[in-house]
Amino acid sequence: MPGGRLTGEERRHIATWLAEGLGYTEIGRRLRRPASTVMREVTRNGGPEGYGADRAQEATQHRARRRKEVRPATAAPPVPDAGHGRDPQAVREFTESFTGLLAGQGLPPMVSRVLACLYTTDSGALTAAELVERLRVSPASVSHAVAWLEGQGMLRRERTPGARRERYAIDDELWLRSLLAAAQMNDVLVAASQRGAEVLGATTPAGARFESSVELLTLVNESLRAVMEQWRLRLAERAADTDTGTGTGTGTA
Secondary structure, eight states: OOSSSOHHHHHHHHHHHHHHHHHHHHHHHHTSSOOOHHHHHHHTTTHHHHOOHHHHHHHHHHHHHHHHHHOSSOOOOOOOOOOSSSOHHHHHHHHHHHHHHHHHTTHHOOOOOOHHHHSSSSSSSEEEHHHHHHHHHHHHHHHHHHHHHTTTOOOOEEETTSSSSSEOOTTHHHHHHHHHHHHHHHHHHHHHHHHHHHHHHHSSSHHHHHHHHHHHHHHHHHHHHHHHHHHHHHHHHHHHHHHHHHHHHHOOO
């Protein structure tokens, strides 16, 4: 299987096959590349409808030049928290991989970098200046990414008592809120699909298609909400166990 960066020829193949309607899995099979690699390439360069081979090649070369210009000779590890015996290189490689995974899920590149940086930090909270320093990007880039994440409910602003600067923080309910947002969107789709079935007629092929969508999305939402409730109960049980353990100070050796 080929390794390294995509070549210009591979990008031209991707553009051609996207135009033919092929999916990421089939394109990856033809290129002998992981489907996730193809997905990240297309997502960061205009998406399936706007992807262009020459433009993608130029953008990649531009990003490479910028990295060379701004990256110091000895870059600091992305998670410099001390006292845990971590391998800085392993942390750096994992952070880059996790960033790519987030981008492959459809998050904008800078948003993915900011979220990964926060997520791999023990405190889960950093100031804008700290994000700029760790990511080696402009304050404006961080500001736009933070605004996007805040708008999606994926981080919050907090101010440490006695400190002047705000910090941007995530918590353990990040993915819970993401699931809730997905369930709410599914509710909207269910309502629209029900209306579509009524307008088109449930006994027609098009109407039956909408009826099927209603059934599937309803099952998905029932499962999502059951999982979220189960997770809340589990968190409550953990909190109760912790309070009991610290409150009584008892236990057996």
